[in-house]
Amino acid sequence: xxxxxxxxxxxxxxxxxxxxxxxxxxxxxxxxxxxxxxxxxxxxxxxxxxxxxxxxxxxxxxxxxxxxxxxxxxxxxxxxxxxx
Amino acid sequence: xxxxxxxxxxxxxxxxxxxxxxxxxxxxxxxxxxxxxxxxxxxxxxxxxxxxxxxxxxxxxxxxxxxxxxxxxxxxxxxxxxxxxxxxxxxxxxxxxxxxxxxxxxxxxxxxxxxxxxxxxxxxxxxxxxxxxxxxxxxxxxxxxxxxxxxxxxxxxxxxxxxxxxxxxxxxxxxxxxxxxxxxxxxxxxxxxxxxxxxxxxxxxxxxxxxxxxxxxxxxxxxxxxxxxxxxxxxxxxxxxxxxxxxxxxxxxxxxxxxxxxxxxxxxxxxxxxx
Numbered sequence: 001x002x003x004x005x006x007x008x009x010x011x012x013x014x015x016x017x018x019x020x021x022x023x024x025x026x027x028x029x030x031x032x033x034x035x036x037x038x039x040x041x042x043x044x045x046x047x048x049x050x051x052x053x054x055x056x057x058x059x060x061x062x063x064x065x066x067x068x069x070x071x072x073x074x075x076x077x078x079x080x081x082x083x084x
Numbered sequence: 085x086x087x088x089x090x091x092x093x094x095x096x097x098x099x100x101x102x103x104x105x106x107x108x109x110x111x112x113x114x115x116x117x118x119x120x121x122x123x124x125x126x127x128x129x130x131x132x133x134x135x136x137x138x139x140x141x142x143x144x145x146x147x148x149x150x151x152x153x154x155x156x157x158x159x160x161x162x163x164x165x166x167x168x169x170x171x172x173x174x175x176x177x178x179x180x181x182x183x184x185x186x187x188x189x190x191x192x193x194x195x196x197x198x199x200x201x202x203x204x205x206x207x208x209x210x211x212x213x214x215x216x217x218x219x220x221x222x223x224x225x226x227x228x229x230x231x232x233x234x235x236x237x238x239x240x241x242x243x244x245x246x247x248x249x250x251x252x253x254x255x256x257x258x259x260x261x262x263x264x265x266x267x268x269x270x271x272x273x274x275x276x277x278x279x280x281x282x283x284x285x286x287x288x289x290x291x292x293x294x295x296x297x298x299x300x301x302x303x304x305x306x307x308x309x310x311x312x313x314x315x316x317x318x319x320x321x322x323x324x325x326x327x328x329x330x331x332x333x334x335x336x337x338x339x340x341x342x343x344x345x346x347x348x349x350x351x352x353x354x355x356x357x358x359x
Contacts, residue, residue: 019281019282020282020283021279021282021283021284021343022210022278022279022282022284023278023279023280023281023282023284023285024281024282025213025278025280025281026210026211026278026279026282027282029210029211030209030210033209033211034209060208060209061208061209061210063144064144064145064146064204064207064208065146065204065208065210065284066284066343066344067139067140067141067144067146067344068140068141068144069344069345069346070343070344070345070346072346073346
């Protein structure tokens, strides 16, 4: 991973919150995969305005694994942590 | 709720069949005690499946998977109730057909449930660990182990099945289902590994333990075909593995419920440090 590929603080915050449930490795891969899928960019360029779209892309994955209620709590928590 | 407790308690509780066989003389009391133990663990397996299913909303993938898994326990319990109280197995063809049908539907439910669990990573869109080659190798190991354990039983029953004997058709289909289920342990295990370090690794790990215990339960049945074992030894080990399978299903259900419970405290737990 080059310096340019380093995930932004926003990406790290999202991955860290999801890591509570998914584990650090899968959480980080999920942020990478879904940010590329939803935004067409990697976590190295993720900024605050991208967050709503990324969280919307992550929602079905999280919902499948933890269920609707906990999923919404986790997503709200991420938004709060990012000051949204 | 301590997840570690959910992992350790079944190990201890699963030894009850050994205590029954070792402490009671061969006779009716031992039979009744074992029957009670078997039905109890099945009820607990069903309870675990329902608890896990209720963690998800109607129509969600894992709700259906857990309910299908639980349907196996429910139908087998109903079978035991019917044939323990009202019907006898040699009471004529209709009851034989009924039992065959129930076993068939129960197995279909379990296999479909585990198949859905094994596909969860794909439905969720998460990545499994390891390289595709390594995953393929492990998948083939699962298939070979599945055939090694349930294949002989399939082979034994195939002759009768070809001759149209209802019970052997059911046993053959059931063995084929077992082979399929065993091959599905690998993706469930890989999902557990993908989630390691996260809370979700607990329900998935405990469910893997449950599936692994079913594999050992089937292995006991196969071993009996090739090796002479004392009936008491077979009973002890078979029932220990059955108890482990059901109790780890209960533990997995409770763990899933704990992880999925809408608990803001859990969601705001300290963030793990991403290395």
